[in-house]
Amino acid sequence: MNDAQEHREEDAAVGEDSGTRFYGLNDEIVQEIQEAIEREDAALIYERLADWHSADMADLIEQLKPKLRLPFLQIMGERVDPDVYSDLDENVREHLVDDMEPAEIAAFLNELELDDAVDVLESFEEDEQREVLKEIPADERVVLQEGLSYGEDSAGRLMQRNLIAVPEYWDIGQTIDYMRDTDDLPDEFYEIFVVDPRHHPIGTLSLNRAMRSKRQVLVRDIMDTEQKLIPVDMDQEEVAYLFQQYRLASAAVVNEDGALIGVITVDDIVDVISEEAEEDILRLGGVSEDDLFGSVMSTTRARFLWLFVNLLTAIAASVAIGLFDATMEAIIALAVLMPIVASMGGNAGTQTLTVAVRALATKELTAGNMLRILSKETMVAFLNGSIFAVLIGIVAWLWFSSLNIGLIIALAMIVNIIVAAVAGMIVPVTLDRMKIDPAIASSVFVTTVTDIVGFVAFLGLATIVLL
Amino acid sequence: MNDAQEHREEDAAVGEDSGTRFYGLNDEIVQEIQEAIEREDAALIYERLADWHSADMADLIEQLKPKLRLPFLQIMGERVDPDVYSDLDENVREHLVDDMEPAEIAAFLNELELDDAVDVLESFEEDEQREVLKEIPADERVVLQEGLSYGEDSAGRLMQRNLIAVPEYWDIGQTIDYMRDTDDLPDEFYEIFVVDPRHHPIGTLSLNRAMRSKRQVLVRDIMDTEQKLIPVDMDQEEVAYLFQQYRLASAAVVNEDGALIGVITVDDIVDVISEEAEEDILRLGGVSEDDLFGSVMSTTRARFLWLFVNLLTAIAASVAIGLFDATMEAIIALAVLMPIVASMGGNAGTQTLTVAVRALATKELTAGNMLRILSKETMVAFLNGSIFAVLIGIVAWLWFSSLNIGLIIALAMIVNIIVAAVAGMIVPVTLDRMKIDPAIASSVFVTTVTDIVGFVAFLGLATIVLL
Numbered sequence: 001m002n003d004a005q006e007h008r009e010e011d012a013a014v015g016e017d018s019g020t021r022f023y024g025l026n027d028e029i030v031q032e033i034q035e036a037i038e039r040e041d042a043a044l045i046y047e048r049l050a051d052w053h054s055a056d057m058a059d060l061i062e063q064l065k066p067k068l069r070l071p072f073l074q075i076m077g078e079r080v081d082p083d084v085y086s087d088l089d090e091n092v093r094e095h096l097v098d099d100m101e102p103a104e105i106a107a108f109l110n111e112l113e114l115d116d117a118v119d120v121l122e123s124f125e126e127d128e129q130r131e132v133l134k135e136i137p138a139d140e141r142v143v144l145q146e147g148l149s150y151g152e153d154s155a156g157r158l159m160q161r162n163l164i165a166v167p168e169y170w171d172i173g174q175t176i177d178y179m180r181d182t183d184d185l186p187d188e189f190y191e192i193f194v195v196d197p198r199h200h201p202i203g204t205l206s207l208n209r210a211m212r213s214k215r216q217v218l219v220r221d222i223m224d225t226e227q228k229l230i231p232v233d234m235d236q237e238e239v240a241y242l243f244q245q246y247r248l249a250s251a252a253v254v255n256e257d258g259a260l261i262g263v264i265t266v267d268d269i270v271d272v273i274s275e276e277a278e279e280d281i282l283r284l285g286g287v288s289e290d291d292l293f294g295s296v297m298s299t300t301r302a303r304f305l306w307l308f309v310n311l312l313t314a315i316a317a318s319v320a321i322g323l324f325d326a327t328m329e330a331i332i333a334l335a336v337l338m339p340i341v342a343s344m345g346g347n348a349g350t351q352t353l354t355v356a357v358r359a360l361a362t363k364e365l366t367a368g369n370m371l372r373i374l375s376k377e378t379m380v381a382f383l384n385g386s387i388f389a390v391l392i393g394i395v396a397w398l399w400f401s402s403l404n405i406g407l408i409i410a411l412a413m414i415v416n417i418i419v420a421a422v423a424g425m426i427v428p429v430t431l432d433r434m435k436i437d438p439a440i441a442s443s444v445f446v447t448t449v450t451d452i453v454g455f456v457a458f459l460g461l462a463t464i465v466l467l
Numbered sequence: 468m469n470d471a472q473e474h475r476e477e478d479a480a481v482g483e484d485s486g487t488r489f490y491g492l493n494d495e496i497v498q499e500i501q502e503a504i505e506r507e508d509a510a511l512i513y514e515r516l517a518d519w520h521s522a523d524m525a526d527l528i529e530q531l532k533p534k535l536r537l538p539f540l541q542i543m544g545e546r547v548d549p550d551v552y553s554d555l556d557e558n559v560r561e562h563l564v565d566d567m568e569p570a571e572i573a574a575f576l577n578e579l580e581l582d583d584a585v586d587v588l589e590s591f592e593e594d595e596q597r598e599v600l601k602e603i604p605a606d607e608r609v610v611l612q613e614g615l616s617y618g619e620d621s622a623g624r625l626m627q628r629n630l631i632a633v634p635e636y637w638d639i640g641q642t643i644d645y646m647r648d649t650d651d652l653p654d655e656f657y658e659i660f661v662v663d664p665r666h667h668p669i670g671t672l673s674l675n676r677a678m679r680s681k682r683q684v685l686v687r688d689i690m691d692t693e694q695k696l697i698p699v700d701m702d703q704e705e706v707a708y709l710f711q712q713y714r715l716a717s718a719a720v721v722n723e724d725g726a727l728i729g730v731i732t733v734d735d736i737v738d739v740i741s742e743e744a745e746e747d748i749l750r751l752g753g754v755s756e757d758d759l760f761g762s763v764m765s766t767t768r769a770r771f772l773w774l775f776v777n778l779l780t781a782i783a784a785s786v787a788i789g790l791f792d793a794t795m796e797a798i799i800a801l802a803v804l805m806p807i808v809a810s811m812g813g814n815a816g817t818q819t820l821t822v823a824v825r826a827l828a829t830k831e832l833t834a835g836n837m838l839r840i841l842s843k844e845t846m847v848a849f850l851n852g853s854i855f856a857v858l859i860g861i862v863a864w865l866w867f868s869s870l871n872i873g874l875i876i877a878l879a880m881i882v883n884i885i886v887a888a889v890a891g892m893i894v895p896v897t898l899d900r901m902k903i904d905p906a907i908a909s910s911v912f913v914t915t916v917t918d919i920v921g922f923v924a925f926l927g928l929a930t931i932v933l934l
Contacts, residue, residue, distance in 0.1 A: 089831070303847065351753045
């Protein structure tokens with residue numbers, strides 16, 4: 001009894017944390033729940049997790065040791081909000097759902113909003129998908145199948161089909177009465193859509209505008225006719241761009257004929273923006289997808305390709321070095337110093353390419369200003385290159401008591417940093433024009449260039465001057 | 468006249484682009500406007516830019532050659548929507564505002580929403596700020612100064628002060644009448660706040676719920692009492708986490724006493740999420756802030772520090788290599804091959820640290836599961852390390868016809884890739900616990916470790932075995 005009381009006090013402390021975290025999990029709770037699962041103390045678990053939000057519950061499941069996840073769900077039983085499954089990391093979800101019957105899966109898909117249900121369904125293999133779909137009532141199955149038919153990452157996947165559309169000749173009173181009489185409305189929405197007889201959107205009416213108008217005011221007189229329409233096959237990255245650029249709260253999705261078929265709201269976009277940024281971060285780091293909760297084998301496979309490409313480029317750099325083995329044999333100081341030039345070039349190149357990749361993603365870098373920004377980057381490289389050339393020149397001179405070596409490394413440094421800036425800008429822009437994601441491949445190209453130029457410039461100059 | 472018609476057709480083509488871009492700028496328009504500015508063809512500019520959204524206008528200004536930006540604004544005059552200034556890149560804005568009088572600046576600040584006005588004001592030096600504030604009417608100045616008083620990146624900066632708060636004993640009819648009679652409402656809002664007599668928030672009422680209820684229904688009977696309150700000094704990153712985690716559309720901001728003082732809506736959060744992700748991307752790439760439109764000097768300065776740190780670590784790696792100069796002199800193949808081991812370690816380490824930095828940002832990686840994920844990363848490194856050890860071992864053996872060299876590089880490779888995984892996980896986690904942003908410093912630590920371990924393992928083993 002004292003125990004329970006203590007828990008309750010801790011719980012309060014979690015809600016109003018001492019500083020950095022106000023909400024969400026902490027390690028003590030995870031630890032406590034794990035112990036409770038192990039000794040099958042359902043009462044404690046129920047008490048501690050009462051009223052938890054589905055997103056926190058999903059986080060908790062991710063944090064549990066994998067072997068405790070299914071026992072946890074069995075203990076929780078009906079208490080698990082189906083939303084938990086759409087909030088879960090995909091790797092963890094797949095692992096859990098593997099142990100469920102198609103009928104169980106169908107039952108909880110039923111509880112999810114359409115976009116979440118399609119997400120869950122899509123993570124299955126095709127035959128699994130069919131099994132599950134068989135268990136779903138026909139009318140909902142049709143909706144799900146239509147959802148699946150839109151391309152991954154398309155506007156069709158993001159949209160909700162539930163929306164309010166009214167004709168322009170209605171007045172506010174009719175609109176409100178219609179809303180009061182309709183049961184199947186979305187949980188949250190911000191706008192009423194105004195459509196013509198062919199169901200083409202012709203304007204929008206924000207709820208606050210509608211609420212502040214008298215019942216007899218006509219919709220057409222207060223609707224906002226400026227609207228951004230989203231084609232159902234638009235890529236989600238482009239959709240996110242529109243929402244950000246024009247600060248939209250929601251936007252109508254139209255089919256090929258221009259008819260209103262759905263609505264995307266800004267809260268769906270929040271996830272897209274995170275996903276797209278995450279994708280760029282991971283790709284720049286040579287990781288193809290979020291594999292934190294992936295298995296050892298799948299993670300190994302996913303990272304292999306990038307490392308293999310890097311092995312080839314590293315061997316190419318070594319071949320370049322091998323051309324100068326006689327020079328290095330004569331002056332071993334060159335072998336000692338040569339990684340510095342390559343490393344500085346690699347870092348300078350990475351700085352430029354990071355800015356370029358980001359600016360391409362935000363559409364700030366375009367064909368129009370590319371040359372101007374390239375010339376700026378070259379100037380920056382010249383300035384920083386000169387400073388570092390002097391610094392490393394002096395270090396090398398003093399270290400090996402050879403002014404010549406100092407001059408050679410200084411010259412190689414400035415050349416390589418300028419080459420790095422040019423490659424760091426041109427490589428991503430070129431990839432982008434070739435419709436290849438610059439985040440995924442720029443880095444390997446640029447560092448290959450800076451490695452090879454770094455080694456060849458340094459060793460080549462040394463061969464000419466010193467031998 | 469034919470000319471104007473042609474332009475109009477082009478314009479239509481921009482609106483419904485052939486594929487990738489549906490909205491926004493394209494290079495042809497930028498080029499055309501630049502030429503029009505140069506020949507002072509105001510009529511063409513007015514025609515082409517009629518009804519442009521402020522965000523597109525800001526993009527256009529960023530794309531113009533710097534020397535054409537002020538002439539452009541002079542031609543546009545009153546036609547420039549003040550929102551353009553808050554949409555502009557900070558570097559470009561500073562450059563433009565330098566040429567304006569404080570009174571002019573004050574005039575357009577007046578037109579902006581509070582959070583945007585504070586942003587613009589904050590980008591000025593302190594004395595400039597004072598000059599501008601002097602020109603602003605006293606009542607608005609107080610509001611701006613209060614905005615400035617909240618920490619940069621705090622909830623206080625993000626919030627809007629305009630909101631609707633009603634007592635719980637009102638009915639829907641009273642609420643609607645109050646909204647109809649109040650002029651100073653925000654442009655967009657999604658919720659009505661319910662407060663107690665001390666103005667503490669006790670619930671929320673979504674507009675759609677309110678609209679669908681009869682006039683005589685009491686607010687207290689339909690309000691949602693589950694709400695996430697945001698302390699005014701909460702960091703914007705934490706605020707964004709709350710919005711994403713709990714899919715909030717808006718949330719109440721409270722002061723130290725718990726009284727309602729503002730509201731943050733999800734569209735403000737969209738920008739925060741982009742900003743925070745951009746910060747991580749740039750920092751991982753060794754760039755401290757978005758400098759695409761920065762001057763040569765400020766960009767050079769900003770990038771210098773990172774390159775300088777890298778110079779020191781590169782010299783440290785060279786010192787490590789220098790310990791083995793006799794070994795390399797005896798067997799020059801070692802100098803040729805050594806960058807491969809370091810490079811593979813660097814890449815494997817970057818993969819792991821990228822996943823770790825991202826998982827720390829999304830709160831998926833915690834003290835609770837750190838050991839589990841570390842052991843997974845080590846397994847992955849062991850597997851990939853073994854494969855690459857065999858590959859490079861065979862290449863080196865055949866290249867230099869020495870089985871010993873093949874064995875040595877294979878062993879060094881596996882050691883370095885495992886070290887890379889461990890460092891790639893432990894370094895960001897440790898920095899995070901020390902309250903240092905792991906995105907900013909992880910990469911330099913990890914690559915220093917993999918460089919030095921790579922060189923020392925390879926050359927050290929060679930010294931033991933071969934000499």
